[in-house]
Amino acid sequence: MSDAADVLQGTLDLLVLKALSLAALHGWGISQRIQQLSRDALQIGQGSLYPALYRLERKGLVKGEWGTSENNREAKYYTLTAAGKRALAAESEEWRRYSSAVDLVLSATG
């Protein structure tokens, strides 16, 4: 169980970083954006979104700041830091290699 959770957690961090690379977003916005980008294929377990955000913030990959949303509500907006951008690039590369490797295994015939 713990192995699967690690993989998922790592993936979640990557998705969050990717979502934030396009624009600053608040928590709900991030979950919406990921859902939208994955064409509803990925539903973020929202209970684990916030721990992920705090973790990324602690690692200095994202930065959270309180601001006002489009309909005038106080919300905490997250932006990618420079370290976050570097981490996104590195982890995306890592993920691509990993998923294509898994693809290769799965598509093997005989």
Place this chain on the structure above:
Amino acid sequence: MRPFRLWLRALFLRRRVEHEMRREMQLHLQLETEANLRRGMSESEARRAALIAFGGIGKAEEAVRDERLTRTLEIVVGDVRYAIRGFARRPLFASVIITLLAVGIGANTALFGVVYQQLISPLPFKDGSRMVHLQSTGAQGTIQLPIAPGLQEAWARSPTVEQMVVVGVGVFAVGDTTQDRPRQVYGAVLPPGASAFVGIHPVLGRDIQPTDTLSSAPPVVLLSDQIWRRDFAADRGVVGRSILIEGVGHVVIGVVPPAYAMPFIDERDIFLARRALSVNATRSDSLLNSPTSDGIPLAKLRPGMSVDDANREMSGLFERWKADPRAAQFVAQLGGVVIDPPRVVRAIDDVRPATREAILVLFAAVSLVLLITCANVANLLLVRAWSRQREFAVRAAIGASRGRLMAQVLTEGAILSLAGAFAGIGVATLVLRGIQASQLGRTIGTASLQPSVLVWCLALSLFTTITFGLAPARFAAEDRMTDALKAGARSQSGGSSARRVRTALVGLEIALSFVLLAGAGLLVRTLMAMGGADIGIDTRDLVSVEVRFPQKRFSLDARRAAVGAIRSHLEALELRDLTISSMTPPRFGIGLGGLQFENRPTRASDSLSAIGFNDVDPAYFARVGLRVTRGRIFQADTRLSTDKNATEVMVNERLARRFFPNGNAVGQHLKYGKLPWSTIVGVVADVDIPGLNDRARSLQLYMPISPVTGRANFVFRSTRPVFKLDSLIRAIVRDAAPGATVGNPIIADELLSGARQTQHSLLQVIGAFALVALCLAAIGLHAVIAFSVGQRTREIGMRVALGAAQADVVRLILRQGLSLSLWGVAVGGGGALLTSRALSSFLYGVHPRDPVTIVAVGALVAVVAVVASLPPAWRAARIDPIEALRAD
């Protein structure tokens, strides 16, 4: 940096961070709900769907909190609260433990304070760490050599030395000798600048100035705080007044503060100005040290210079000095001795070895007491942990890890330790005050609670937490969750490992008490041996009174006449065994010089011998009971004769044996220092004060007393009260020899018990510690046996049911107590054999591994073990088998 700031924020702005987190999640839910509404759901449905999508707010919040990494601290705070609540529920338990720890930690802290102040910390003087003096070590021990002319000055000018002062020390008669009772006080003769040298200045009046040293200037004196308060009632008007010192008027110019002490020099009452003297002029005529002519060179090294540098410098100067014509003259004066270069000694290294050892022995003893305290507290906490098994099991069942349980128990220990340490500071203050007020303070000095001592106190509390806290913590973490929840506490094993630990702890307590008891036992044997020792003379009722005849008032003949007059007055008082000597028996003066024998070449090893000397009346030997073992007693004073070997002297057995092992000492000729050649006419027994171990005075030389000496001790036996003798003798001296000064009557037996003072003080402290330790060990043993009887109720009931008599049961339990204590005795006995050597320099007439002491202590411990096991054994014997077997 940023993550750390977040962490601090999470720790200290906890509420705000929590609030923000909740707001953020609320907003999320709100936005989700709104989105659902837009999708056409009803309001309640939209909210429900949002909550479902979020998936448990509480869990999410917990997960976020975990990410903040402030958990550990929050747990500690929680543990502390929990522990304090626990103690509040059992105030007696907590206060017993805190009291035990306070005593253990407090006593240890106090003694550490003494160790720190006396042995570690820099001296209280300005630049104390750079202060040194010059020391010469003679063949017989450490004695102050007359400083060679020219050498000392050359060294003072060398690049290693910043400043040097020579301080003279001596005994002075203060007061009008014709009117009231003059007092003999300790004084120092200071050069100008001595106060600046030690960095302490008069609190009243002025310091000694260079002009005070001119021979035309009026003589001046500085008073110590003590004499100012005692004899002048702390009168500020004393400055400017004139007082008589050695019959000469001195103007009081000031009063120095209580702490005005010089390194290497004992406490002084008065300070005189050194007048118009060059550094070494006082030395020339005083090769046999008369007490008023000692000069002690004190110096301050330049910053950055080490003692080794200074010693190297001195060795170089010494080689060059040997070519100086003054050197040959100096050596000749000393009687052809071989001289080594004086040694430079740091003031801080000058603590007397006996003091150092006494301090360290006591420190070791209090450390043993602290260990015993820890063992006792560990035992109590283990019992408590045992009774809390259910609590631990429940906590484990609802998810507390072993680490958490251990942390909880250790936190409780730390809180107890800290409380103990804080209370211990109070105990330490009391202990230090007690030391200061008692005789012990004179032996080991005292201390204040400085910051570094308090740091030690805190370090001790950490140490105790770990030593006594680990066993209960491990017990708490043991996995016996199912056992504890399953059944009543009585029927389970109770953790056999905990029982083993408790047994070991009690054994350890017994062993440590054994070591302390053995130390106390050795000291008891020492004091017995000292009290019964043959010291060479019979001191029963022996009293002596010193009378000094100042040279200014008494010519040689006047002195002779005065001694005779006083003597005949005293004879009229019908004092028993009246006689005269120059030194107070059983003391000796110390002489220094080359010892030469006519028929025996001088060897390097005898070259610089310290000798104990006493000038006595021929009747002295018979009167004080000093045995003449060979030859005869000398004739009355022959010292003024100019004939070679006309002076007759007597030596002690030790001197005779050392230089004439063939037993032919009588008839030999010897010369000591600048004294004339003399003939040994007799050999007498050694006179040694037990416990003083005075190597410098172990070779003893007796000469006929002569008026040359300038003082006489009237020695006699009397049982009259000292104050009566005092006034009688003062009256006699005032009539018979006006102008002479009288010392206080000294009782020989009091001198002897004074020499036993260190052992007495050590015995008091170590003995008290040993008794406390034995009590703690007995309590610990009792608790363990009682506990085991409680656990064995069923078994004992079974035994009784099967026919065991009450006596059998008692024997069974006593055997358990005895066998437990026996291995404590075995370990303790081994420990005592290994450690008793630390006491050896305080022992007299008993070997450090004295079998009598070891056996006696072993027997005592065994008896105490049996007594401690008796109550539980008794309880066991009265167990009703029917009750016991029905209990479960």
